[in-house]
Amino acid sequence: GESVGLHLPTLSVQEGDNSIINCAYSNSASDYFIWYKQESGKGPQFIIDIRSNMDKRQGQRVTVLLNKTVKHLSLQIAATQPGDSAVYFCAENEQMNTGFQKLVFGTGTRLLVSP
């Protein structure tokens, strides 16, 4: 079955650096991808999404890049701040035959930002 995985379980960066979190997906039919941020004791918080007809999408300090050729997704965080420390999940949207849209989550990457 399809899977969504992350290359690095933990990423440590210095405050002010740019962070890049990577994600591989296996379902070439997926047409929607989401990045979530989950802080300790909280539910996942939507960061940014991208549809498969796009290669890049920018938000506030975040950029998502999609490479459909190698089925790779990345989240770039500019000028990383201590408040960015969290676990980041990529998720792939899968449309079931019933029309229901479900999200397939990876295991997450923990981002640690040191001052």
Next chain:
Amino acid sequence: EADIYQTPRYLVIGTGKKITLECSQTMGHDKMYWYQQDPGMELHLIHYSYGVNSTEKGDLSSESTVSRIRTEHFPLTLESARPSHTSQYLCASSELMGGPNPDTQYFGPGTRLTVL
């Protein structure tokens, strides 16, 4: 900021007790979901609903049940809690397809359940 709420936030309960985890959203979303998440691990879908009177089982088998009598409310019930049910339970909602953002799910803060 998503308006989706879960209570209780933390629950410690003995084996065999019946529990209900509450989830409500004020966004008028038709679709709602329950996920189970162990610490540091991925989320697993256990239940979902298209709308009122609709409930379906997700990918991960669960002994819990859900109901959807009102659009805004999607409670999860465990008739007899066991230590294997210890986990974090996350509720989410999204717009029905056809809306401007049909696929984005918004999550509540979660309920951390511990069964002794």
